[in-house]
Amino acid sequence: MKIAIIGGGAVGLLFSSYLQEENDVILYTRSEDQSESIRTNGIVRKNGEESICLPINVRPISEWDENEIELVILCVKEYMLEEIVKDLSFPKNLPLLFVQNGMGHLSLLNKINTRSLFIGSVEHGALRINNHSVSHTGIGVTKLAILRSVEGDLWILDELVLQSIKNFPAQFEQDYMFMLTKKLVVNAVINPLTAILGVTNGSLLTNKYYQMLFEQLFDEVCLALSLDPHAYYENLVHVCKNTAKNESSMLKDVKNDRRTEIDAILGYVLEEAKRKDIEAPLTLAFYHCIKGKEIKGERM
Numbered sequence: 001m002k003i004a005i006i007g008g009g010a011v012g013l014l015f016s017s018y019l020q021e022e023n024d025v026i027l028y029t030r031s032e033d034q035s036e037s038i039r040t041n042g043i044v045r046k047n048g049e050e051s052i053c054l055p056i057n058v059r060p061i062s063e064w065d066e067n068e069i070e071l072v073i074l075c076v077k078e079y080m081l082e083e084i085v086k087d088l089s090f091p092k093n094l095p096l097l098f099v100q101n102g103m104g105h106l107s108l109l110n111k112i113n114t115r116s117l118f119i120g121s122v123e124h125g126a127l128r129i130n131n132h133s134v135s136h137t138g139i140g141v142t143k144l145a146i147l148r149s150v151e152g153d154l155w156i157l158d159e160l161v162l163q164s165i166k167n168f169p170a171q172f173e174q175d176y177m178f179m180l181t182k183k184l185v186v187n188a189v190i191n192p193l194t195a196i197l198g199v200t201n202g203s204l205l206t207n208k209y210y211q212m213l214f215e216q217l218f219d220e221v222c223l224a225l226s227l228d229p230h231a232y233y234e235n236l237v238h239v240c241k242n243t244a245k246n247e248s249s250m251l252k253d254v255k256n257d258r259r260t261e262i263d264a265i266l267g268y269v270l271e272e273a274k275r276k277d278i279e280a281p282l283t284l285a286f287y288h289c290i291k292g293k294e295i296k297g298e299r300m
């Protein structure tokens with residue numbers, strides 16, 4: 001399959017490196033510098049002690065070419081999507097796959113008039129080491145669901161599931177809303193707590209004090225989203241254990257003084273709580289902690 005991947009961050013590098021094993025991938029980076037670094041070095045993927053280097057087709061996004069592509073995977077942060085969708089031309093018949101955390105992008109997706117639009121939920125841990133290297137810090141699964149599609153494009157998801165590349169499996173999910181909600185709960189608990197406490201995901205379960213926060217926040221998020229906690233707790237713990245050694249994407253953003261995706265995650269939970277007139281004090285407090293850290297120079 002001919003796949004264009006937009007964004008050479010942790011997830012974009014991870015997806016490019018694995019999908020290139022079975023497909024023709026072209027990676028679009030924001031900067032020419034990063035393209036040049038990948039052209040020279042290939043993508044280096046580290047799995048523990050193992051390291052593999054794969055050559056890959058790469059271009060800066062200023063050279064975007066939508067021709068002869070069968071699928072576009074958007075691996076940029078949620079808050080970059082609006083600009084990308086505005087700037088790039090996506091023909092109506094070009095299927096798009098969005099892998100962002102949170103729910104913030106749903107309203108934007110509904111405005112895009114592409115005939116097939118897929119959603120992914122990434123349960124891997126990935127860490128960008130430099131412009132051309134990525135560490136696969138947690139082997140999970142990519143869940144795939146349909147927001148809308150024409151019959152003729154469904155082979156794309158079938159193909160990704162069938163390929164299920166070693167250490168990079170893909171799984172089909174019937175209900176995109178259930179899939180996104182499950183991931184939202186994971187990110188609403190793990191991401192802010194790890195970013196505030198400065199710990200890897202696993203510590204939230206191994207440190208008994210952090211575990212109390214983990215459970216309290218989980219209960220409040222379920223209440224705000226009107227979810228049955230029993231249907232979501234097991235998955236949350238499973239992902240947390242699977243990515244135990246990983247630094248969450250929010251912790252990485254905070255450490256690197258970058259904007260986080262807190263608005264698409266806890267911001268969304270707070271909006272839901274407000275809409276239902278439910279108090280969510282813990283969620284609000286953690287939301288403010290992260291917004292505070294986003295202000296330049298507030299980091300220790």
Ligand SMILES: NC(=O)C1=CN([C@@H]2O[C@H](COP(=O)(O)OP(=O)(O)OC[C@H]3O[C@@H](n4cnc5c(N)ncnc54)[C@H](OP(=O)(O)O)[C@@H]3O)[C@@H](O)[C@H]2O)C=CC1
Pocket residue numbers: 006007008009010011012028029030031061075076077078080084099100101102122123124125126127128248249261
């Ligand atoms: N990291 C993880 O473990 C996980 C991340 N996710 C989700 O995946 C998504 C991507 O996350 P992640 O890879 O960590 O984020 P990163 O910040 O590492 O990567 C985003 C990349 O997008 C690039 N970018 C920004 N604007 C453009 C543009 N206009 N054109 C091309 N590229 C652009 C950035 O370029 P530059 O570097 O030059 O700024 C950066 O390389 C997020 O929504 C996140 O929630 C989901 C599960 C796990």
Ligand SMILES: CC(C)(CO)C(=O)C(=O)O
Pocket residue numbers: 101122123124125186187190191201239243246247248249250
């Ligand atoms: C699955 C998890 C929690 C992995 O760290 C993630 O989605 C993230 O870091 O954003």
